[in-house]
Amino acid sequence: MFTYIQIIGRDSNTFKGYVDYEISKDNLSMTLVRGMRTLHRIVIPLKEVTDFTIDKFYGEERLSFVYNAKKYSFINTGYGESEYLKNRMLKVINA
DSSP states (O other): OEEEEEEEOTTSOEEEEEEEEEEETTEEEEEEEETTEEEEEEEEEGGGOEEEEEEEETTEEEEEEEETTEEEEEEOOOTTHHHHHHHHHHHHHTO
């Protein structure tokens, strides 16, 4: 699936852009993209995610969590994606 993400590091280094993501075998796999160019691939074991929150951001649902000292925020994840991402992540995190 494809959505907008914001990643904030400890040193305030921020990535804002799009990500192609997939959840499989309790891992969140993300490929950061900028235009047609792939920037970086990240695999996050969902069991290691902390501070999972769901809130509103300009009227849209925002899903955020912390992993490896970085805050990941999925913003305006589109038609049905928000529910899919939230349900899949909560299922693994709460297991």
